[in-house]
Amino acid sequence: MASERLHLHICEQLRDLVEILQDPSPPPICLPHDASADPDHVSCAEDHGEVPNDAVPRFHLEKAVSHESLVIGAIENAFKHMDDQIERERGSQHLAGGCCALAAIYLMGKFYVANAGDSRHLLLDQAVQALPDLALNISKNGAIIIRNGEIIPMSREFTPETERQRLQFLALLKPELLGKEFTHLEFPRRVQPKELGKKMLYRDQNMNGWAYKKIEEADLKFPLIFGEGKKARMMATIGVTRGLGDHDLKVFSSNIHIKPFLSCFPEVRVYDLTQYEHCPDDVLVLGTDGLWDVTNDQEVAGVVMEVLTSYEPNDPCRYTMVAQELVVRSRGVLKERGWRLANDKLGSGDDISVFVIPLGGPGNYT
């Protein structure tokens, strides 16, 4: 359901821009009072002839804003509106929890891949909807483009580790959010009371490196960011720092809210399809955590190329078969000791959804 709603929010944001995006001239910096009532929007830039008395020349510098950055802003705001809607309706709709979101939007020759999160937890909804020009993946998110055998990452993870400095900065400026239970400093492990007065490694919101500091009473609090890799957690609770929902999530047996630290804003990466001549084997792969938990970019690229070569280049089924193969391999086969992968590791127990989107378009090649 969340994926459908997010789809609507993105469409709604983009709808307002249709005329502006179709006009090759730079987007107007200012629109008239009611743009919808007056579709022939007038740029305020036209007023530039008259300089107000209080203006000095530098006030009239104008920053160039591209069409592309309007689309990015529209997608960013769509995620925000989606998050606001979840907040409003979570009571009436019985929506608890939260989710990550990955959206791929194809518009005017470009792919926009928007990613908020990297969740292995707290899935709101595993329904995934594929639409011709808008694929939405609600769950953990990962997207790569495979072009001529080369891997181009289209998303990155947002975890307590990758967003550590943002989270520590917020905690430093708003210490009340930590509820006296947490310290904004990071330590390589929990500080023990008997270590008071000793020097321990730490880092704060400004540091990328580590240094020693003398342990004080306040350092005995639990670190805001703790653990490493898949075990990294914020406030000992959550392993993801961007996503939708989770408005009521609190630290276990406390009244400390997690939401102020979560961002619902995606990172939007743009891939210009017109910059390259794409062949039928060039694809965009979107996958949920069920895929990425048990595999990596290189393995996915290997499967993509292996399966695609076993079909004719103009066979429209070949992309579906790649997606199916990626799902099957991530699930593994049922053995005595449960679902096992080819390497005998445990198969993915999570939702596995995969989209494989041809960049050259099926049927364009002979």
Add this chain to the structure above:
Amino acid sequence: MASERLHLHICEQLRDLVEILQDPSPPPICLPHDASADPDHVSCAEDHGEVPNDAVPRFHLEKAVSHESLVIGAIENAFKHMDDQIERERGSQHLAGGCCALAAIYLMGKFYVANAGDSRHLLLDQAVQALPDLALNISKNGAIIIRNGEIIPMSREFTPETERQRLQFLALLKPELLGKEFTHLEFPRRVQPKELGKKMLYRDQNMNGWAYKKIEEADLKFPLIFGEGKKARMMATIGVTRGLGDHDLKVFSSNIHIKPFLSCFPEVRVYDLTQYEHCPDDVLVLGTDGLWDVTNDQEVAGVVMEVLTSYEPNDPCRYTMVAQELVVRSRGVLKERGWRLANDKLGSGDDISVFVIPLGGPGNYT
């Protein structure tokens, strides 16, 4: 003077780590009460056998901390201590203003290049000191490595544009820092009172793209970040967002302090010299704004290669000659209409200091 002091601060921070860095085992997470009194430091990690009653297993996860990240932390803290010293002594030493800083530290096979700033203004001191293993450049800063003709950037600029989101986030959380004069939102140009109620492009601390918002009274304030490229300014005052000093800098004819928005922390990039076999033409180039204002990475690399090939590979003068040539070309020649570059553009009127440091070492080759 600032460069000498910063040098001392870096040495001081690193001195505390000498024994730890020489020990190939991982750095101890915790040191005893007084490490200097007891040079045979004992890792608290040795205590791990005894599990305190209140501990749950995850408290004993230990994050791996590398020697490299200790050096980075030491350099970061040295910059902080330098900034604190300037704050303390600015009255007695008559130190007004501030500066950017670039430091290159060679330690145990690695170059650490630490960069805070990108200033074209407010130079505290143009004295630059070159030392065998520690080159300090107080001024605008730029460092590149040229290896086998390839350019490897070793620093990036910190400007109101590159640090926009950090600055907007701080302004949002601490609006009192804006003194009712500024808005944390960015607009492509100054909003005019007659535009109230119209829709204008903006972006906030979460956005990379632009979107339209209805102009309200609060949006008539001056944007925290304004202008573009070399003309980008924070609070209409300063074009650099990292550096040392400037503790008393205020917005013109106001009581609004700039310093809370400035960071004295450098970004430290590490280059491992042992990973490559370097030839005599591989160099690290550090330059002040006098160099980078009138040239770019490619032009610098071109001059480096041109001059180096005109000298024998084992001539120790060749690196000095490169630096000299880069300075001469940035200054230009005096013509009727002032100092002019080869392309007839205005030569650099600023301090031009250049270091060219061989990575293969002079005299190592025949």
